[in-house]
Amino acid sequence: MRAMAAAFNRAHDEEGLAVHLTFFPDFQYTEKVSIASAAHDLPDVLALDGPTVAQFVDADLLQPIARYFTDEELADFAPTIRAQGTVDGTLYALGAFDSAMVLYYDRDLLAQAGVTPPPDFNGWTWDEFLAACARLKAASIDPVAMHMDDAGDEWYTYAFSPLIWSAGGRLIGDDGRVEGVLNAPGNVTVLRRWAEVFARDYAARAPIDPNPFGNGHTALDWTGHWMARSHLAVKGERLGAMPLPRMGDRPVAACGSWCWGLTRDARSPDLAALWLRWVTDPVRGIEPIIGANGAVPARRSAYALFPDYHAPPFGLFRHLQETAGHPRPRTPFYPTLTRHFAAALRDTAHGADPQECLNRAAHQIQNRVNRHHGSP
Amino acid sequence: MKQRLTIPRIVPWLFLAPALLLLGTFALFPLLRGAWWSLTNADLLRTDAAVWTGAANYSELLSDPRFRRAFFNTACFALMVVPVQATLAFFLALWVNRPERYWRWLRTAFFLPIIVSMPVLAVLWTMLYQPLRGGQTGLINALIGSIGLPAQEWLQQPHLALPAIAFMSVWQGVGFQMMIFLAGLQSLSRAQLEAARIDGAGAFQRLRHVILPAMRPSIIFVMTATLILSFRLFAQPYLMTRGGPEDATLSIIQFIYETTFLGRELGRASAGAMLFLLLVAGLALLQRAFAREVRS
Incomplete structure (x- = not known):
């Protein structure tokens, strides 16, 4: 700079x-x-x-x-x-x-567990992702790093909102309505299914190692473009990357x-x-x-x-940007939104009821929006 | 003698001026500014557009369950920390109050956590509290596992997170209180203790009838200082749990901080800060009244 x-x-x-x-x-x-x-x-x-x-x-x-x-x-x-x-x-x-979010994988570890990665530029459905995690776990390989040790709020919104969007959900309505939108039944289902990754111990809820994939401890890494160079340096040809798993019909990328x-x-x-x-x-x-x-x-x-950027993994970033990129909500209340949504994700991952977590988050964000419009 | 008395009346004020100027600029002015903002709808990014809203921020905050939760959490934290920390510090002080040189090392060891920065300790203790998973186990879970108790998700369960943070805070702060008690113990009259011993008083009797009464001022100071300090809880839960899980470790300060910097609601946050100020001032006044009563 x-x-x-x-x-x-x-x-x-x-x-x-x-x-x-x-x-x-x-x-x-x-x-x-x-x-x-x-x-x-x-x-x-x-x-x-x-x-x-x-x-x-x-x-x-x-x-x-x-x-x-x-x-x-x-x-x-x-x-x-x-x-x-x-x-x-x-x-x-x-x-x-x-920026771009992808699911990196280690070809050798997947092969050890008998898991076949999808063809280039294609991602797994959520069920396929869980099935792959189950096979890895059965082969005594830690399946995936979700970086739940991240202390900030933004990681959670950035990394996991694509699941909500891919299922057709939203975080906030165009009219600034949050209650009934963020805690809509579809979003609750997404969070419930997402939390299975932790409930079945496919990903650590409270990891210490910030880079378990790079250190050879997990087969998959749910992270962004910023890890591409370091992962390539460590894994070389073994490194693969695919779009994030999707909960609905369409792939969506952060x-x-x-x-x-x-x-x-x-x-x-x-x-x-x-x-x-x-x-x-x-x-x-x-x-x-x-x-x-x-x-x-x-x-x-x-x-x-x-x-x-013409070949994976960098080519995938470009592909996602052009075909599946979904910006985070453009609302003046974004910092409040991300704070409470992140808390809902964290609590759900630790076993709390997703409906209650999203209700609480939606209520807090809605209160903030209402106060702004002078209707407490 | 006469000359001394004719010092112009302005002179003391000149001596006071630097301190008054600093206090006025950095304490009184921000306080008044905050008090003013608390009565408006000030937006952090647009303070000049603030509109007077009277006591609306106060009434809204007092009826906000999340603010009350933050208040409740902070009070619970204080209730857990103050008695345990003060008692522990007192007995540690009794234990290390020995003239031999090598006891100094122990005193230093107990005091050490005070001078280590809180963020470093927060990261360290987050690791110590790691839940059990595969080969990764925090030391605390490993220890309680070795005596046959089940491992816990200390920082991830709503009913355990605040006690876990309180435990860490007691460990961190106990050395400071120990030092105050130690100073109190070392100023005790040796003759009085000797006399009690010669009169046949045992260790417990000496503690109860000689040491404790003499230490009363130190005890009151430690209790109230710890109380006020524990109400200022922020760094540990903010770094270790972000106020979670489910707001179980949300502190008043974190509530004020987030209302300001995430919500941009400077008016509302200032009202929270004013209520917090009233609370801490109330505690301080209570301490003074209590101390005065004890002295008389």
Whole structure:
């Protein structure tokens, strides 16, 4: 990021234009932005996590950005990236990269248990996934890592909402209704079936090892693009990747990532937008970023720069982005939603009744939404 | 002598000014600001658009079952920690109150958890509390398994999580209280203890009739300090259970923190903080009244 800013500053030296980056820890993010906002001292451009765009729009901190890009350029961005930055039909944020969730597998361990992986780009149904886990377990191999040791809330919403979406469920309605939507019978069934993975001890409820798949202890790994390089380095040819198992008819993939927006306080939006264009430019922005973080390029034209993305596992990320990507809900109440939904998932995994957990979560989120609309 | 008395009246204020300025800026001003916000619908990202809502935040919070749950959890935690920690600290202090040099090592060992950062301890204890699974077993489950008791999911079961966190907190904080008791014990009059021994008082009688009465101020201080500290519970449950399972370890501070930074409801969170302040101030006043009574 620093090298990118330096390149930008060199290129705009004659115009006297420069970018000054400020970094701060993730956990201080809302605090810093709120203080800057109260003091009318926001930076011209702001990096923000995809699902939080709507709350910053709701607080009137961002301005529309579509006019700084041509229609052709906008069409070049992955639909998932455009969708996560769009609130009520207006585009407020664009990023250089996307994310992808897959089920990695170790070919040798699957073969030992007599499990055949699906053909490339195809995933298992939930029943097929459970059957594979059962065969692995019977062969004394720990089936799958679900990373339930993750302390944050976002992992749970990000990693497991695709199951709800694949079964046709939603987390929040378009009208902001949560009760009756999040705790709908379909979602309760999804959570109940999901929890079988823990009840049958196919995945650890409280693991210590953050990377049991990489360490050779599990045959499957329910995780994201960020593990591709390290898994490839350890497993080489043995590494396979397939889409996440699905509960319904259609495969759905998690997606979304950090992106950039133009703030309300930007004094010269036209100039600030130059940085936005720079970081999302395939050569100047996307190539160095993807080279560093191994994520999924946000623009179709950028794939030409990455030959890896024509074959698995990286090719699968691209396939999922184009065919199955589903952004997380765009609501100003997302942080509250993810907090309580994550708690419902955690509690369900530990044996609590999914109906009660989802009722409790839906009630808490609905209360927050109602308070916002002045109807406690 | 006369000259001393004619110091201009402003001089003491000049000496006080730095402290008053700091207190005013960093304590009084935020407090008043918070009190004001608690009476509005302030949004964390849009504080200038706050609208006066009177006592609405307070009445809503007091009738919110989740806030009451956070309050109940924190009070339960305090009720578990205060008596156990104070008693344990007292007996540890009696035990290590010996003049020989090597006892110092033991004192240091008991005090050590105080100076280790809480997040580190939280990760460590999460591992110690690991449930039984395959080859991975936390030390605590391994220990209770070795005496024939069944392994438990300490941090994952609603009825066990808060006691498990309280146990860890007692272990972490007991060294501090032990040091206070130790200071109290070392200032006891040796002559009085000698006299009691010569009069034929046994160990228990000496404890009951000599040590305990003399230690009363230390005991009251330790009890109330622990009470107030335990109401400030946040880091352990936030890091070990995220307030779960099923809100069983949700603390008042976590409730306020999440209302501010996840819900952006600064007004509501400020009202929670004000109620919390009243509670802790009430406890502190109670302590002063109690201490005064004991002294008289």
